[in-house]
Amino acid sequence: MRGVVMHTAGDVRVEDRPDPEILEPTDAVITLAATCVCGSDLWPYRGVEPADHQVMGHEYIGVVEEVGSAVETVAPGDFVVGSFVISDNTCEICRAGFQSKCVHAEFVAQTIGTQAEKARIPHADGTLVKTPGTPGPELYPALLAASDVLGTGWFAAVAAEAGPGRTVAVVGDGAVGLMAVLAARELGAERIIAMSRHPERQRLARHYGATDIVEERGDEGVEKVKELTGGLGAHSVIEAVGTQESFMQAVGITRGGGHLGYVGVNHDVQIPGIELFFAGIHALGGPAPVRRFLPDLLERIWAGEIDPGLVFDLTLPLEDAAEAYRAMDERRATKVMLTL
């Protein structure tokens, strides 16, 4: 099969890779309908994380081709969406809703690499969710978003306890930040402040439910959000960037006793303990347990209640993956879908 390999930072190639096979009775092999490039794929692309002939990709939708003997909930021919973290969905941690910390957790990005024609998915029952029917390609963007960015933004909004009567502030206007805006609106937030200085993303944020846009960053951004919230800060804050500035900005705009949901992958962030301490806030973050939310999210998409697919602003064939990475790296695209 064809699949993406990042030879080294900046060098993305589509190559022949071995076809995946069932190795464990809990495995499934899927034929991908679509995959995409994630903001987090830019970390190795830019040399911030190592990349040495690394398979890439962790978002995926497709059709089950074959299953192991122990797989019960999906069968060949089923259209499925999976989480970017493998989970058994039966262990104590999964049952508590933290499938991304499953005792069998495995990052799809590191070992499987779904920017490819096919993929072996371990723990298929605990990782994949069948769609209510076979979708047409017009639904692919929305379903693919559920695999990570929607699930992650949704988790962030839940972690931040976005809901009725709450003012939510979202730091980060990438795909996850935009999905967090959508999630906050669906969860009933009263007011949603999107922090963005990018006109096109501001427009999309408003489309998804943002009521206010704040262009300022850092200390100025903190001051601005405080002004908008009677000096107190937001009830619910979502951090969807992962830099020192964005993380501390997010801490700074959370009111005392408020909730911070942080899903931007932290790189070289050092949180001063004393600042977090005196902030007096709830914080919950990390790789999102997307599997917890998938069944609900797929139903909402199927019912036409949400359209997360708009975060894809460029679609290319898998063979053009190198251009997809370039477009995102140069910020010519927010998120690129790769078709097969």
Add this chain to the structure above:
Amino acid sequence: MRGVVMHTAGDVRVEDRPDPEILEPTDAVITLAATCVCGSDLWPYRGVEPADHQVMGHEYIGVVEEVGSAVETVAPGDFVVGSFVISDNTCEICRAGFQSKCVHAEFVAQTIGTQAEKARIPHADGTLVKTPGTPGPELYPALLAASDVLGTGWFAAVAAEAGPGRTVAVVGDGAVGLMAVLAARELGAERIIAMSRHPERQRLARHYGATDIVEERGDEGVEKVKELTGGLGAHSVIEAVGTQESFMQAVGITRGGGHLGYVGVNHDVQIPGIELFFAGIHALGGPAPVRRFLPDLLERIWAGEIDPGLVFDLTLPLEDAAEAYRAMDERRATKVMLTL
């Protein structure tokens, strides 16, 4: 009146200080029945925080002597317990239960200094709670503990969501850690692991409800707690020290999706964002909103359900405050009560 002044690190004196007076209509002046030295008082004592003729003390019980014209819930003659943070208990933040982040928050330690015969307490209605009757001196230690260490340990246990079916681990065997053990037991925790290598404190931890003692620290401590919890870590972890090692130890022993309550005042702690991120845990901490818990805690003490007073293992008259600091600094005492 007589009161403690820390001239500089290590130099604690009891001196004549001006008698407090009502300055605002919401003030009360109290005559102290007892006060004490806190673990956090050792930070300036050891030169980790600056001290330049600083008034000291933030824990207090006593009798109301005079109130301002706007005070409604306490009156001269009432016996009261107060929080170590002033709060109005009416603002939006207080109503959400985070009185330590009140819009009128003021640290008693910094400006008032209750290691003294008398104290002016601003926002008396929102800060002080009247005891059900006038206590005898045998209840002073328990009531005084409620003012900070019990309230803080209780908050930590609530923040860590200690409760039925939960395994709770407590990092820190000082007064706050011991009170967190007591709180976890009262909240119904199934198993309570106290991390301590001090025989006397281990004994007290067991008295307060610890079911397991772990003497190992750092990575070894993390491994030991994991061993005790089926490899998963504790559901609920309380950090009651405030050093880099203790904080990261606490993060390390919290299971994915578990809850960390951190109340050790962080000094020079730098939390690696990436470690907190991949831990995937809930965290809530900071100065405890003791006022939230005071009414309930006073009732439990009055009913004889809890006896937090045992954390005081040395009692000295206020005039011997310097010796009280020395005894705690040299770890000859866990916590010293000062009588008047």
